[in-house]
Amino acid sequence: MVDVGTLSLVATGALLLFALAVGIRVLAGIFRDGRERSRKRREGEIDRYTEDPVYDRDPPDPDADGAAPATCPQCGAENASEFAYCRECAAPLGPNP
Structure with missing residues (x-):
């Protein structure tokens, strides 16, 4: 009788x-x-x-939707409109990020 270990070894080898x-x-x-x-x-x-x-395509413009860039209230850095947190200091950009 063939045991399970030998059968699994043969199947693994074949695969x-x-x-x-x-x-x-x-x-x-x-x-x-x-x-x-x-x-x-x-x-x-x-x-x-x-x-x-x-x-070779140009990267998509993050502000192509017409929204103005968000300015950080803490450090004044310009951020893309879809950002919820500042890219410089990580402060929240909107009232409900």
Whole structure:
């Protein structure tokens, strides 16, 4: 009769081997993609520094909603309108933060 410890050890080993096989396939794909991109850059098919639309955007304006920036009553620092506490001294900015 097979005990539970041996069965769990075999199942764990099989799962680890499966995860290793999947990981190797993913890493091989990443490596192939990198080599292909390097080849395309060398041959001039793609620019060396391409723009990324996600990271090259301007950051959103925190005061775009038209609200005036909040001034701290304690230290006088300018804070974005959605802040509840001062960014300089951590004092509450409104009557009910």
